[in-house]
Amino acid sequence: MALRRDDWLDLARKVDWEYTYVTEREMFPEVIAGEPWLPHSAWAEWEEAYRSTYREYVETQLEKDNSVFAVRDVLSKAKITERLDPSWMQLAKFHNGAIAVGEYAACLGELRMARFGRDSAWRAMANLGALDEIRHCQIPLLLSHDLLKFDPNFDWAHKAYHTNEWAMIAAKHLFDDMFTAASATDTALQLTFVFETGFTNLQFIAMAAMADGANDHVFEKALASIQTDESRHAQQGHPVLRAVLNAGGKEHAQFLLDKMWWRSYRLFLALTGTSMDYLTPVGARKASFKEFMVEWIMDQFVKNLEEFGLELPWFWDLFVKELDYSHHSFQLGLYQYRQTLWIDEPMPSPEDRAWLQEKYPTWEETFGPIWDQIEKTWETRGVNGTLPYTLPSLCNLCQLPTAFLGPKMLTACTGEYEGRKYLFCSEPCKWIFFKQPERFAGHKNVIDRVFAGECPSDYNAVLEWMGLESVEEQGRDLHNGDHPWRRTSVAAG
Amino acid sequence: MFIHLHGYFEGDFLGLVCIGMGDTKVGDVATQLSEWVLDLRVAPLPGATGLEARNETGELLDLNATLDEAGLQAGDILRVKQVA
Numbered sequence: 001m002a003l004r005r006d007d008w009l010d011l012a013r014k015v016d017w018e019y020t021y022v023t024e025r026e027m028f029p030e031v032i033a034g035e036p037w038l039p040h041s042a043w044a045e046w047e048e049a050y051r052s053t054y055r056e057y058v059e060t061q062l063e064k065d066n067s068v069f070a071v072r073d074v075l076s077k078a079k080i081t082e083r084l085d086p087s088w089m090q091l092a093k094f095h096n097g098a099i100a101v102g103e104y105a106a107c108l109g110e111l112r113m114a115r116f117g118r119d120s121a122w123r124a125m126a127n128l129g130a131l132d133e134i135r136h137c138q139i140p141l142l143l144s145h146d147l148l149k150f151d152p153n154f155d156w157a158h159k160a161y162h163t164n165e166w167a168m169i170a171a172k173h174l175f176d177d178m179f180t181a182a183s184a185t186d187t188a189l190q191l192t193f194v195f196e197t198g199f200t201n202l203q204f205i206a207m208a209a210m211a212d213g214a215n216d217h218v219f220e221k222a223l224a225s226i227q228t229d230e231s232r233h234a235q236q237g238h239p240v241l242r243a244v245l246n247a248g249g250k251e252h253a254q255f256l257l258d259k260m261w262w263r264s265y266r267l268f269l270a271l272t273g274t275s276m277d278y279l280t281p282v283g284a285r286k287a288s289f290k291e292f293m294v295e296w297i298m299d300q301f302v303k304n305l306e307e308f309g310l311e312l313p314w315f316w317d318l319f320v321k322e323l324d325y326s327h328h329s330f331q332l333g334l335y336q337y338r339q340t341l342w343i344d345e346p347m348p349s350p351e352d353r354a355w356l357q358e359k360y361p362t363w364e365e366t367f368g369p370i371w372d373q374i375e376k377t378w379e380t381r382g383v384n385g386t387l388p389y390t391l392p393s394l395c396n397l398c399q400l401p402t403a404f405l406g407p408k409m410l411t412a413c414t415g416e417y418e419g420r421k422y423l424f425c426s427e428p429c430k431w432i433f434f435k436q437p438e439r440f441a442g443h444k445n446v447i448d449r450v451f452a453g454e455c456p457s458d459y460n461a462v463l464e465w466m467g468l469e470s471v472e473e474q475g476r477d478l479h480n481g482d483h484p485w486r487r488t489s490v491a492a493g
Numbered sequence: 494m495f496i497h498l499h500g501y502f503e504g505d506f507l508g509l510v511c512i513g514m515g516d517t518k519v520g521d522v523a524t525q526l527s528e529w530v531l532d533l534r535v536a537p538l539p540g541a542t543g544l545e546a547r548n549e550t551g552e553l554l555d556l557n558a559t560l561d562e563a564g565l566q567a568g569d570i571l572r573v574k575q576v577a
Contacts, residue, residue, distance in 0.1 A: 329506040336507075336533070370506060370534050377533060389529045393499035393508035402499065402508040410501055412508055414549060414570055421568030423499050423508075447510055451497060 009051060013121045016040055033116040034185025036249045043243055046119035048235035057128050061135065064225045068139065071221040072146070080215060081150060087478060088214040090343040091279035092147070093154055095207070096140040097342055098168070098271050101161035102175055103136035109179025109187045113236065116184035118243075122236060129192075129233030136226050143222060153473060156342040163467030164455070166340060166446050167270065170399035173443065174267050178260060185240060186256055193237025194260040197304065198297050199268055200230045206292045210276065213284030241308055250310070255435060258313040261301070262428040265319060266398040273327030274334055277359075282351050288359035290323040315428040322405060324360055328367050329403035335374070336388050337401075338475035339463055346478040347375065349485050366406040375486065383481050391462070394445040396422040397429035417441050496560050496567050500526040503574035504535040511571065519546050519563050520556030523573045538575040547572045 019027050030037040052060075075081070110133055113126035144157030160168050178195060179187040204227035211220035244253050273289040287295070305312060313319070331345075338345040348356065348371060356363040377385040392401040393412070402412040402425040411426040417437045424430040433440050446462075449455035455465050468474045500511040500522070509529060513522045523546045531537050546554045549570040554563045565571065 332506045332534070367506075369504075369536060373534050373536050386533070388533070391510045393510050404501065404506045406506075408503060410572065412499065412501060412570060414499075414568060421566065423568060423570070447497075451495075 005053075009053065012053065013051065013124050015120045016044070028116055028118060030183075032112070032183050033118060034183035034188075035252060036244065036247045038118070038243065038247050040118060042247055043118040043122070046122050046239045046243065048121070048125060048239055050125070050232045050235055051121075052125070052128055052232065054128070057131070061131070061229075064228065065135075068218075068221050068225050072143070072218050075218050076146065080217065081147065084216055085214055085281045085284075086344075087279050087281055087346050088211075088216060088284070089147075089151065090345070090478065091275045092216065092219055093144075093151065093156065094271065094275060094279065094341075094343045095203075096144045096154070096157035097160035098171055099203070100137050100140040100144070100157045102171055103133050103140075105161070105172075105175050105180055106191065107133035107137070109133075109182070109191050110233065112179070112182075113184045113187055117188070117236075117240075118184070122188075122240070125233060125236055129229075129236070132229035132233055136229065139222050139226065143218060153342050159467065160342065164446070165342070165466040165468070166394070166399070169446065170270070171267060173399045174263050177263065177439075185244065188236050188240035189244070189253060189256045190260040191237075192234045193241055193304070194257055194301075195264050196230050196234035197237055198261075198301050199264045200227065200234075201296050201300075202268060202272055202292055204230060206276070206286070206296060207272070209286045210280050210284050213286060214281055238304075245308060254310055257305070257310065258315075259432050259435070261313055262315060262319070262432065263398060265322075266400060266425075266429070269322070269327040270330050270334075270400055274331045277327065277356065278331050278346060278348065278352070282355050285355065289327055290359065293323055313428075315426075315431075318411075318426070318428065324362060325366065325405040325409065326403070328356075328360070328363060329405065330401070332367065332370060333392065333401050333403060335477075336386070337392065338477065339387065340466060340468065341475035342468065342473065344476045344478040347371070347378075347483055349483070362406070375483075378481055378483070379486070383477070386477070386481075391447060391450065391459075393423055394447050395425035395429050396443075396445055396448075397424055397433045397440060399445050400425060496565065498522060498560075498565060498567075498569055498571045500571050500573060502526050502530040502535065503572070505530045506534070508570075513560050515561040516559045518556065519554050519558050519560060519565070519571075520544070522546075522560070522571060523556060526571070526573050527575070538577055540577045541575040543576055545574050545576045 024040060025037065107130045110126045110130035114123050114130055117123045117126050141157055144154040147154040161172065178190045182190060204223045208220045208223035211223060241253060276285065276289040276292065302312065334341060335345045335347065353364065353368065374386055394400065395402050402423060404410050413424050413427060413430055414421050415424065415430050415434060418441065422433065424433065444452060444454070446455060450457050456462055463474060494515060496513050496515060498511045498513070499508045501508050509526060511522050511526055523544045527544055544556065546556060548554060548565065
């Protein structure tokens, strides 16, 4: 009689043994396994809900892949892509460039946990997580390859991560901190507990809903499929956090969670906030970035913290306030510095502005005058009048431009370390830096590299240094300055 | 020696890198910043008579002082606004 699954599963997953040729500490050095270092007995109860076997994993993944490929095949014949909104195409290009190879990097984090995770059930789960991340790299690369015939810049799905493009430097800096240069324990807390349990819901589920609204069903299917993997391997975070807290590691855990909440938020406001509220066609917007953040991310994160007896991050009030402003300021930066991107950026139309005002009641008062001024410059001076004269100041922690929250709301600040002054976009970034200055001080942002002679200072040469080697590759105004609503107003006038 | 400052112009949304020498006047850097910003993103204040510059802590700076005299060093924040 065949054994039932539950009769043999623990035997297959819980395969820890006692070492005779090396000590446990040598087998799992603290520097890479993580702190607090605990004997295996402290990890022996490690468990998660999915308890997948390799066989089940392969069967399920095959079904998921077949499902994505079926939609891809059907829709390629129906020529749906040709009819997608041009703004939405920028979103897909932005997402795939920023995410695809980053997922491959996340494979390193999973593999670190697969080797140095302190219980075999954890290591088994992380092995499957590593396979997930390879899949999450390959799917957007494949779909982007399909889109090359519509827009050659879809090759940035592969290229972006290998360039000095400023947004990608910011993404790589975050991912290095989160998992590439983190111990197995820290990776579990930062990547799986904060980033994957919370934020990827936004990037994959909420974005999938918007893809549905935009009729991009291939993208929708791919995002939703990826999120089912994320939901599974994100389960690693909870039991690791439980073990760390049981061993008295609350202070360390709280720091990592606070740090990664803020850092993840910074990247998501730049990538996802702007994509949701500006690149998604108005009719496809299921909710605003702020609404998604509040309903999908914050509530769950707060519950998770309460479950473990942890505190809200000290900067919570600032974070909540930022939801009304930060990504809107950031979008102005993306538009103005569009040549430094591999996507085209839209000017918000009257329809966009009405929607933004409805969702963010201070939007028109705060950001309307600046967009008005840019529109006026288009009228009077054309494209050259709307491009920047100089480089923006970048944060020495998150690597992103230091933006005002709004008029008279300046959060930028500086701090000195070993005789050098560092710039930060906000107090939380400064706090993170000074909690681990030896970890962050040696990294030069793009502006530091200009002054160190490691990057050209001429604006066009900087673009080439970033990998944007030709004018065709650089981002433009989505309408090339021929904004339909301005045309109408001129004709009417 | 070059001194790079991070200029923030009230009404704008972004910090910009400004460059001067130790003997460059604070007012010249403030003017440069205002030209970059007013030209592009911020409407000139009706009746504006000039500019006001402050350091990170909010201390009002003499526009005729040099960067050295104003105590501004590489990497410092310079806040500028229009005044009527």
